[in-house]
Amino acid sequence: MDYILNRRSVREFDLTKKISLADLKLLCKYAEAAPSARNQRGREYIIVDDQDVINKLATVSKGSMVLSRCNTLIAVIGKPLESLATPHMLTQDLACAVENILLKATEMGYGSCYIGINPLEERIVSCDEILGVTGGAHTFALIALGYCNKKEFYDKDKFDEGVLHYNRY
Numbered sequence: 001m002d003y004i005l006n007r008r009s010v011r012e013f014d015l016t017k018k019i020s021l022a023d024l025k026l027l028c029k030y031a032e033a034a035p036s037a038r039n040q041r042g043r044e045y046i047i048v049d050d051q052d053v054i055n056k057l058a059t060v061s062k063g064s065m066v067l068s069r070c071n072t073l074i075a076v077i078g079k080p081l082e083s084l085a086t087p088h089m090l091t092q093d094l095a096c097a098v099e100n101i102l103l104k105a106t107e108m109g110y111g112s113c114y115i116g117i118n119p120l121e122e123r124i125v126s127c128d129e130i131l132g133v134t135g136g137a138h139t140f141a142l143i144a145l146g147y148c149n150k151k152e153f154y155d156k157d158k159f160d161e162g163v164l165h166y167n168r169y
């Protein structure tokens, strides 16, 4: 399976099984392999499998309600801006890490779904409070993770030649 072309957002998980801590750590290792501006790697990760915490995070936005149907997530956290060499690039660095987790999870056969938090201030404040993120660090995104029954994740080609330009827009 081509796991890049076949990745898709999964919102229904098999709650009778849980991803092992070893695999969750491996996903974070792959996240850290992502590029970052000046290699600043201003990222941290919170592995969450406490159902009370997950249920609280599920109330942060309409889009986060999917979390109430999963038993594991990884919160991607941005380090304090003042600690970074190129702070204005942190958002891009964090998004690269999220994508690596989504792709590696797909390759490993797990379902995943990106839950957007940054840049919406209200969501950031809520997640930081629920997860105890302090000291100038902030929640960037949540990634719902788990076992899912689908083997083939995607069956349609999203690529449209119309998005391509040559030499000039």
Ligand SMILES: Cc1cc2nc3c(=O)[nH]c(=O)nc-3n(C[C@H](O)[C@H](O)[C@H](O)COP(=O)(O)O)c2cc1C
Pocket: 007, 008, 009, 010, 011, 061, 062, 063, 064, 066, 113, 114, 115, 116, 117
């Ligand atoms: C920045 C961002 C924020 C997203 N936020 C949510 C969300 O809050 N809830 C959700 O269910 N899906 C969320 N998604 C997943 C998108 O809905 C999904 O990627 C899109 O519909 C395309 O479907 P696919 O991932 O299956 O290809 C988000 C995706 C991105 C990139």
